[in-house]
Amino acid sequence: MPIGTKHILRDGGLLPVPQYFNVTKDEFQEIQGNKGAMFVQLRGLSAKEPFSGATDTTQIFTEPMYGFVIKNDGTSDLTFTINTHTFTVKEGEVFEESFEPFTQVIIKTTSPFRAYGKG
Helix, strand or coil, X not given: CCHHHCCCCECCCCCECCEEEECCCCEEEEXXXXXXXXXXXXXXXXXXXXXXXXXXXXXXEEEEEEEEEEEECCCCXXXXXXXXXXXXECCCCEEEEEEXXXXXXXEECCCCEEEEEEC
């Protein structure tokens, strides 16, 4: 079911709690720990550790990321995998999404790309 059809989690005062959308479970889940306070303001996530390439790449981040952005600058599809989930990005497309915390992304491509984590 699309994320737009799900209700976000709220506390007793009806304020949003730190959360992410778990695509596997098809639900919002609360984030626990010290990163949660930052995650409550999704716009507060900042771009970190930018990288680019044009071949298969495994990027290992120095800290857990909560979002990922990739731009396919080439003329063929690329795929990337985060937390066992694989996504396809068509030529010219930009993909941006939030994820459960991750420290690695695996990109399979012959197309040039630009990417960064969000944490």
